[in-house]
Amino acid sequence: MKSTLHGKVAAAVFLLAPLGVAMVAQPAAAQQYRVVQSRQGTINGMTVDSDAGLRPGSTLRISVRATPGARFAALSLSDAIKVPLRERSPGEYVGSYVIRRSDRIDPTRQMKLRAGWGEGPVVVAYNYPAALQAQAMGAAPASAMVNRFAMWPRAERLEPGREVHFRVEGTPNARAAVRVPGVVDWLQLREESPGTYVGSYTVRQRDNPDAFGDATAVLRAGEQRVMAHVDARGYNR
Secondary structure, eight states: OOOBOOHHHHHHHHHHSGGGOOSSSSOOSSEEEOOOBOSSOBEEEEEEEESSTTSTTOEEEEEEEEOSOOSEEEEESSSSOEEEOEEEETTEEEEEEEOOTTOOOOTTSEEEEEEESSSSOEEEEEEOOHHHHHHHTTOOOOOOOEEEEEEESOGGGOOTTOEEEEEEEESSSSEEEEEETTTEEEEEOEEEETTEEEEEEEOOTTOOGGGGGGOEEEEEETTEEEEEEBOTTSSBO
């Protein structure tokens, strides 16, 4: 079956990565990419994360947010390495790959995401995260720092249907997530402005409101990560 790349998607890739330049200026070991909608489905974003760069034995984790019900989805790391993705929940496709000593992965080239909803697949090209490119060139990894982790409203004011807002301030062009024990396991935040990451969660009937008082944020930059806790007032402790 012949692969197709629709004009609208191709234009989006060019805007995100002109002439093969990395999509972000600063290093980031886990970088979220945004894509636009195609005729067959919508790819809302992709996250690539590594626990140890591209060294043998390191694990790459891929998460794609797209239109539910794709017949298939896979990410090609190179001509010889294809990582199949499964739909873990509606519209969330995930996969992982452990790098072998025999693998030849060139982070200066592009990855290719293929997903199919209709007759032919949609193919989108991505640059590797800037930090993986920098590490391949011998550059030092970026440092990670959280200056503030806030949450509102306070835990005692939470009830089913209420929206909880999270805000993390720290190292720019990194990856941030929030964990609430027993409620949500690493809710990904988006970078609203350089170094400011935001996200929200709607409280469910079965959630324990007291658990939000133990919320934890993690910020990753390069191969480093730092964690911060929030108290009842919504400030770091």
